[in-house]
Amino acid sequence: MSGFAVLAVLGFGVAYIGPMTATSPRAQAAEVAPISLYASTIANAQAYLAASDQTVGLGRDGVVYSVYVTPKPTPTPTPSAAKGSSSSSSSWSPPFVAPDPGTAQSIAYGMVQQRGWGDDEFACLVALWNKESGWRVGAYNAGSGAYGIPQALPGSKMASAGADWETNPATQIAWGLGYIGGRYSSPCGAWSHSQSTGWY
Structure with missing residues (x-):
């Protein structure tokens, strides 16, 4: 074997085996500092005080620390505003x-008024179709096949309202x-x- 070949084999051996046998200081786990009896006592006292309304003095080296726990005030319920529509059972009505x-x-809005529904019903419609399609005529849900502003499933159902159902917002x-x-x-x-089930 030539001298170059010997050096090449030796170089590859060192490059391959060397990293496996060397230890890196970064690879060693960091030691966790032991918890002192004092720190443990403070933690226990704080846990005890959090569960009670008492005051306890804790000290070390002649210094006394007092820990006070203030109880959280109990919130008082506030009456909610009356809903604009009796047909809605959700906890929130859109404005x-x-x-x-x-x-x-x-x-x-014009069509809602023609049906005799009020502004509260229109607000619900806006919230519903914001959620469903963002009011986009060409909104398409690839997962379900729903299409259009109302997300008809399938979209071709809207042909009953007009032949231009794919592009006309009024038809949809x-x-x-x-x-x-x-x-x-x-x-x-x-x-x-929709609020209770995620669909309508």
Whole structure:
């Protein structure tokens, strides 16, 4: 074997075996400092005091420390405001916000009023469809196949409201309000169901 080959084998051996046998100071576990009797006593006293209303003096080297525990005040319940709709059983009702003209929400607001539903029902509808589609006409849920502003499943159901169901917000909204009215009687009823089950 040539001298170069011997050096190469020797170099590879050192490079391969060397790191396995060497110990790194970083690889050693750090030692945990032992807990002193004093620290343990303080911890026990604090735990005891937290469970009671007493004051205890603790001391070391002639110095006395007093630990006081102030009990947390009991919160008093505040009466909640009356709900705007009796059809909603959820604990929170969304506020009414007037829609911007020319938007899908503006179209829906007119349709909600035509059905005789008030601003509280419109607020529930806004919250519901914000959650479902963000009021996007082309919103598509790849997991379920739901489509459109009301997330019809399948989207082709909305063809019963118009042939332009894929692109027209008014068609989608008309279908969605019909579905909500038939199944939940109102947008707040649908919102309440959505809040409790995650779908409507």
